[in-house]
Amino acid sequence: QVQLVESGGGLVQAGGSLRLSCAASRSILSMRAMGWYRQAPGKQRELVAVITTGGNTDYTESVKGRFTASRDISKNAVYLQMNTLKSEDAGVYYCNARAYSGIDFWGQGTQVTVSS
Secondary structure (H helix, E strand, O other): OOOEEEEOOEEEEOOOOEEEEEEEOOOHHHOOEEEEEEEOOOOOOEEEEEEEOOOOEEEOHHHOOOEEEEEEHHHOEEEEEEOOOOHHHOEEEEEEEEOOOOOEEEOOOEEEEEEO
16 A cells, blocks of 8 residues: 655646655655656547556657656655646646555645646
8 A cells, every 4th residue: 555645736837847756655665666657638548658567658749858757766756847838737736656566646636737
């Protein structure tokens, strides 16, 4: 079991930046991977970025070159730096922890609104 708490969402103009944070209640190295998902109104939740236990990262194509996922193992935290935000980046962003068992844990989500 792990609890995840996101923060850092808000309202930003198109072209601006936001940094999301996710604090985990236990070592993130005990998880197979940590990820960031987002869900826009009327759309399915989609994977935005993932960090594996080994520290490898991967991104959905639409955010490559603009978003950067990182982690601080000592703080049991992961981050999502989002630059050059676009209107299509808006939505609720969720932190995800996937256990080695395959079970997913989710945070409560943080809203990102991008104004044009």
